[in-house]
């Protein structure tokens with residue numbers, strides 16, 4: 001099966017987490033943590049900073065590794081490395097996503113996450 005390796009940024013500020021909504025593709029309208037595929041020769045941290053620059057026009061600091069999630073989708077196997085991050089500069093401009101929101105721990109369960117992200121959310125709310 002096809003393997004995809006991605007990095008995702010869980011951007012935190014004042015007890016809230018930044019979630020973005022996909023505007024295209026198979027999972028249109030589902031919520032995710034922004035990020036994307038690691039390119040050849042990049043570290044995970046470099047890939048994450050580049051993706052957030054491209055998608056949100058924002059510079060982040062990658063603060064702490066949270067978890068790696070493995071998930072089988074019908075068409076591929078996904079490995080997703082998740083990091084807690086914070087904004088260094090920029091205003092989280094939505095260049096690719098259709099919507100975004102800040103969610104506190106209690107609100108994290110209120111949106112329709114991509115399948116892999118359900119595990120990440122469990123981790124964040126302390127169920128795992």
Ligand SMILES: Nc1nc2c([nH]c(=O)n2[C@@H]2O[C@H](COP(=O)(O)OP(=O)(O)OP(=O)(O)O)[C@@H](O)[C@H]2O)c(=O)[nH]1
Nearest residue numbers: 004006008027032033034035036037078114115116117
């Ligand atoms: N960025 C991101 N991707 C996720 C998450 N959860 C999840 O299942 N994925 C899946 O990981 C894959 C990689 O996503 P991507 O589309 O953001 O990667 P990319 O920008 O580098 O590549 P692209 O050129 O295909 O758009 C997608 O198939 C997406 O559905 C998540 O929280 N964040």
